[in-house]
Amino acid sequence: MNAHTVTLANVLTIQKLSKKFGERFAVNQASWSAQSGQIICLLGHSGCGKTTMLRLIAGLETPTEGSIQLERKVLWDPYQQVQAEERNIGFVFQDYALFPHLSVLENVMFGLKKIPKHERQSIAENALKHVSMSHHIHSYPHTLSGGEQQRVALARALAPKPHVLLMDEPFSNLDHRLRDQIRQSTIEILKQTSTTTIIVTHDPEEALQIADQIILMHQGKIIQSGTPKQLYFQPKTLFAARYFSDLNEIKTQIQDQQLHTIFGNIDIPKHLTSNNEIRCYFRPHQLRVNRIKTENSLAAKIISSNFLGYSQLLKLKIEAEDKVLSAYVEYSQHYDQADTVYLSLDLSQCFFYEANDSIETHQSPT
Numbered sequence: 001m002n003a004h005t006v007t008l009a010n011v012l013t014i015q016k017l018s019k020k021f022g023e024r025f026a027v028n029q030a031s032w033s034a035q036s037g038q039i040i041c042l043l044g045h046s047g048c049g050k051t052t053m054l055r056l057i058a059g060l061e062t063p064t065e066g067s068i069q070l071e072r073k074v075l076w077d078p079y080q081q082v083q084a085e086e087r088n089i090g091f092v093f094q095d096y097a098l099f100p101h102l103s104v105l106e107n108v109m110f111g112l113k114k115i116p117k118h119e120r121q122s123i124a125e126n127a128l129k130h131v132s133m134s135h136h137i138h139s140y141p142h143t144l145s146g147g148e149q150q151r152v153a154l155a156r157a158l159a160p161k162p163h164v165l166l167m168d169e170p171f172s173n174l175d176h177r178l179r180d181q182i183r184q185s186t187i188e189i190l191k192q193t194s195t196t197t198i199i200v201t202h203d204p205e206e207a208l209q210i211a212d213q214i215i216l217m218h219q220g221k222i223i224q225s226g227t228p229k230q231l232y233f234q235p236k237t238l239f240a241a242r243y244f245s246d247l248n249e250i251k252t253q254i255q256d257q258q259l260h261t262i263f264g265n266i267d268i269p270k271h272l273t274s275n276n277e278i279r280c281y282f283r284p285h286q287l288r289v290n291r292i293k294t295e296n297s298l299a300a301k302i303i304s305s306n307f308l309g310y311s312q313l314l315k316l317k318i319e320a321e322d323k324v325l326s327a328y329v330e331y332s333q334h335y336d337q338a339d340t341v342y343l344s345l346d347l348s349q350c351f352f353y354e355a356n357d358s359i360e361t362h363q364s365p366t
């Protein structure tokens with residue numbers, strides 16, 4: 001193996017995992033893996049099966065089929081099962097689930113039952129020091145802010161040095177200003193301790209910011225997995241593209257082995273082989289807005305403008321077409337409603353899908 005191809009071992013391996021409640025699949029044939037020290041985000045809309053996936057890994061739900069493996073040990077398959085308390089997996093619940101009648105220190109010590117009594121206190125104190133909560137060891141949970149409770153829950157989950165840490169929407173109960181700060185410090189702690197962590201979130205920006213790998217789910221199935229940049233820049237389906245931002249859509253026509261659009265022509269992407277109509281999609285910030293006409297640019301009128309602080313969202317009506325597009329531009333450029341501007345687009349950065357795109361089948365260029 002050469003020095004540049006070091007591969008990390010899989011810590012967690014999920015294969016064809018399914019969970020049915022009645023006739024409905026909450027998780028449907030999901031396969032993915034986490035490598036040592038990685039932060040994985042399970043991302044998707046409400047009800048897509050993220051929490052069920054965490055609970056299956058923790059041993060709080062029993063799978064219908066498939067397998068879960070921690071390093072070389074099978075945690076669950078149809079023939080072998082390891083009980084939840086024997087899995088050495090930490091869990092931070094959405095509401096933190098601290099015991100109200102125990103102090104902060106006692107809450108953290110509670111997770112250390114397997115460790116000799118005389119060592120528990122110093123390990124718990126150390127874990128609390130790590131999350132900067134030493135000054136609160138004798139406080140009770142109800143006297144702490146949401147952010148402080150989150151840090152105690154993190155210390156309690158990390159103190160037993162779990163093989164894998166599971167966190168269910170850990171930042172969603174924090175107010176907006178605190179969220180960024182707590183998220184940042186949590187990620188620093190997870191990276192310092194090289195803790196392999198699976199975080200559930202429905203927030204695409206959060207996943208892009210913190211994940212080494214994103215697993216995007218819809219109706220129990222994995223739609224796409226990969227690095228944040230792969231999901232954002234090379235979404236394989238319209239669903240994946242749309243999860244991360246609004247999209248503009250324009251029509252294309254096939255002529256002479258090329259796709260013709262109002263912004264110019266491009267070779268037909270190789271992955272598109274059927275005869276269905278192909279549509280071109282792009283994010284609002286991809287549309288270039290200019291005051292001066294350039295080659296291949298289209299005249300458009302600004303029909304509305306929304307101030308967003310640093311940027312501005314423009315709705316633009318193309319003059320020669322019955323088409324309205326959206327664009328983000330820097331506010332400092334001071335575009336106003338009714339201004340005429342010129343639009344251009346780099347087609348090589350756009351996504352192309354068939355018009356009747358189903359969620360799982362059609363791919364964009366990679």
Ligand SMILES: Nc1ncnc2c1ncn2[C@@H]1O[C@H](COP(=O)(O)OP(=O)(O)OP(=O)(O)O)[C@@H](O)[C@H]1O
Pocket residue numbers: 021025026044045046047048049050051052053202
């Ligand atoms: N114990 C249960 N009994 C029956 N159905 C369940 C049970 N738990 C979850 N479900 C169903 O399984 C599906 C997936 O639920 P799950 O909680 O895993 O989704 P989620 O993506 O975590 O959603 P949210 O973000 O809203 O928490 C939903 O349709 C839900 O109603």
